[in-house]
Amino acid sequence: MSDSYFKPEDLKKFGDITEFQEEYGNKFFQWYTTVFKEGALSTREKALIALAVAHTEQCPYCIDAYSSACLNNGADEEQMMEAVHVAAAIKSGATLVNSVQMMNHVKKKLM
Amino acid sequence: MGIKQKVKSLTARNNQLADTFYQLEVISNKKIDEIDIPDFSDRIKQAGYQHGIKPAGMDILQINIGKLCNQACAHCHVDAGPDKKEENMNRETLERCLEILKNNSFKTVDITGGAPELNPNFRWFVEECRMIDIEIIVRCNLTIILANKRFLDLPDFYARNHVHIVSSLPYFTKRRTDSQRGDGVFEDSILALQKLNAVGYGKANTGLVLDLVYNPSGAFLPGSQCELEEQFKQQLDKRYGIEFNNLYAITNLPISRFLDYLIETGNYADYMTELSNVFNPATLKGLMCRNTISVSWDGYLYDCDFNQMLDLKSDIESAHIGNFDPQDIMKRKIVLNQHCYGCTAGAGSSCGGEIA
Numbered sequence: 001m002s003d004s005y006f007k008p009e010d011l012k013k014f015g016d017i018t019e020f021q022e023e024y025g026n027k028f029f030q031w032y033t034t035v036f037k038e039g040a041l042s043t044r045e046k047a048l049i050a051l052a053v054a055h056t057e058q059c060p061y062c063i064d065a066y067s068s069a070c071l072n073n074g075a076d077e078e079q080m081m082e083a084v085h086v087a088a089a090i091k092s093g094a095t096l097v098n099s100v101q102m103m104n105h106v107k108k109k110l111m
Numbered sequence: 112m113g114i115k116q117k118v119k120s121l122t123a124r125n126n127q128l129a130d131t132f133y134q135l136e137v138i139s140n141k142k143i144d145e146i147d148i149p150d151f152s153d154r155i156k157q158a159g160y161q162h163g164i165k166p167a168g169m170d171i172l173q174i175n176i177g178k179l180c181n182q183a184c185a186h187c188h189v190d191a192g193p194d195k196k197e198e199n200m201n202r203e204t205l206e207r208c209l210e211i212l213k214n215n216s217f218k219t220v221d222i223t224g225g226a227p228e229l230n231p232n233f234r235w236f237v238e239e240c241r242m243i244d245i246e247i248i249v250r251c252n253l254t255i256i257l258a259n260k261r262f263l264d265l266p267d268f269y270a271r272n273h274v275h276i277v278s279s280l281p282y283f284t285k286r287r288t289d290s291q292r293g294d295g296v297f298e299d300s301i302l303a304l305q306k307l308n309a310v311g312y313g314k315a316n317t318g319l320v321l322d323l324v325y326n327p328s329g330a331f332l333p334g335s336q337c338e339l340e341e342q343f344k345q346q347l348d349k350r351y352g353i354e355f356n357n358l359y360a361i362t363n364l365p366i367s368r369f370l371d372y373l374i375e376t377g378n379y380a381d382y383m384t385e386l387s388n389v390f391n392p393a394t395l396k397g398l399m400c401r402n403t404i405s406v407s408w409d410g411y412l413y414d415c416d417f418n419q420m421l422d423l424k425s426d427i428e429s430a431h432i433g434n435f436d437p438q439d440i441m442k443r444k445i446v447l448n449q450h451c452y453g454c455t456a457g458a459g460s461s462c463g464g465e466i467a
Contacts, residue, residue, distance in 0.1 A: 042335075042338050043334070043335060044334060044338055072331050072332050073338075076287060077287075
C-alpha cells in the first residue's frame with residue numbers, strides 16, 4: 001500500500017478507473033471529453049471554470065491538470081488568479097450568508 | 112527604455128547544448144532516458160507516409176541573415192544574441208540569394224535572424240527584393256526600432272518597401288513578455304508597435320501588414336490561435352490602442368535555448384511526452400518544410416530554420432546556395448528528427464502559425 005496520498009504520477013492513471021467498472025468509466029470519460037470541447041463557452045473559459053472549481057474542491061490532481069489546461073488554452077496568470085478569487089469569494093460568501101441564520105436565531109433569543 | 116538580456120547565449124556559457132551533435136543526442140533519447148516516445152519517422156509511417164515527407168513546392172525562401180541580436184531571449188532556437196558578431200551573412204551570399212529569388216518560382220522571401228536589421232546589408236537587400244515581384248517578410252523583434260537612433264526610421268523604411276512585418280509578442284502583459292525576452296522588452300515592444308501603427312501598419316486599407324507571433328512563455332503548448340488572436344486584439348487595443356492584422360500561435364520546439372530551459376527546469380520529459388501525446392497526422396500535409404527552403408548565414412540549405420539550428424542540412428548532393436538546383440530540391444526527402452513533434456502537435460505549428 002502507498003504510504004502517502006495524492007502522488008502526482010497517479011493523475012496519469014485516471015483513465016484506469018475503467019478497470020473496475022468499464023461501462024460507467026467509459027461513459028464518464030466520453031461525457032467529460034464532450035464537456036470540455038469548445039461550445040457556447042470557449043475552451044479557455046471552461047479551463048478557468050474548472051480551475052476555480054478545482055480549488056473549492058481542493059483536489060490537487062485537478063489543480064495540476066487545470067493549471068496546465070489554462071496555460072495550454074491561452075489563459076494568463078492574472079486570469080487564473082482572478083478565477084480562483086471568484087471561487088474563494090463564493091466559498092466565503094456561502095459561509096458568511098449563513099450568518100443571517102445565526103443573526104435570526106440570536107435576535108429571536110435576545111431581548 | 113533600454114532592455115536587459117534575459118540570458119547569455121549557450122555558446123557564451125560554454126553550454127554543452129551549443130554543440131548540435133549533443134543536442135541531437137539529447138532529443139534522440141540517448142542522453143535523457145526517462146522518456147519513452149516513438150521515433151518521429153515511425154510515427155509518420157504509421158500515419159501513412161511510408162516514404163517520408165516530400166516537398167510540395169518551392170514557395171518561401173527563408174533567409175537567416177545572421178545571429179546577431181540586441182536581445183537574448185530565454186527560448187531562442189537560434190541561440191542569437193549580442194555576442195554573435197561573426198555568424199552574419201555577407202554581401203556575396205545575399206547577392207546569390209537575390210539571383211535565386213529572381214530565377215525561381217518563390218512567392219515570398221522571409222528574412223529572419225537574430226535581428227535582421229543588424230546586418231549591414233539588410234536595407235540594401237530589402238530594396239533589391241522590392242524590385243522583384245515577391246512578398247517580403249521581415250521578422251522584426253520590435254525593440255530594435257528603439258535600440259539606436261539609426262533604427263528609428265525603420266517603420267518608414269518598411270512602409271516604403273511594403274514589407275510584411277512579423278513580430279514576436281509572447282503576451283499582452285509585461286510579466287509574460289519580459290520573462291521570455293528580457294526586462295524592458297515589453298515597454299519597448301509596445302512603443303515600437305505604436306510607431307508601426309502610426310505609419311499605417313496593422314490599419315485597415317493601408318496594405319501594410321503587421322502580424323504578431325504568440326509563443327508560450329514556458330513549458331506548455333499554445334492555445335487556440337483564433338481565441339488568442341481575439342484576446343490579443345481586445346487587450347492591445349484596450350490597453351495601448353494598438354492594432355495588428357493576424358496572430359500566429361507557434362509552438363516552442365525542443366532545441367537550443369528552449370531545450371536548455373526544459374532540461375534545467377525539469378520540464379523536458381513532460382514536454383516531449385505532451386508533444387507526442389497530441390501528435391496530429393492532419394498537420395503533416397501543411398508542414399512548412401514542404402514549401403520552404405531555409406538558408407543559413409553561410410549559405411547552406413536546410414528544410415527549415417529549426418533543422419538549420421541543429422545543422423541538419425537538406426538531403427541533396429550539395430546543400431549550398433552556390434549549387435542551388437531546383438530539381439534536386441524538389442526530389443529531396445525532408446530530414447526529420449524528434450524535434451519535428453513540435454510542428455505536428457495539436458493544431459500544428461509553422462512560421463505562419465497553426466497548420467491544421
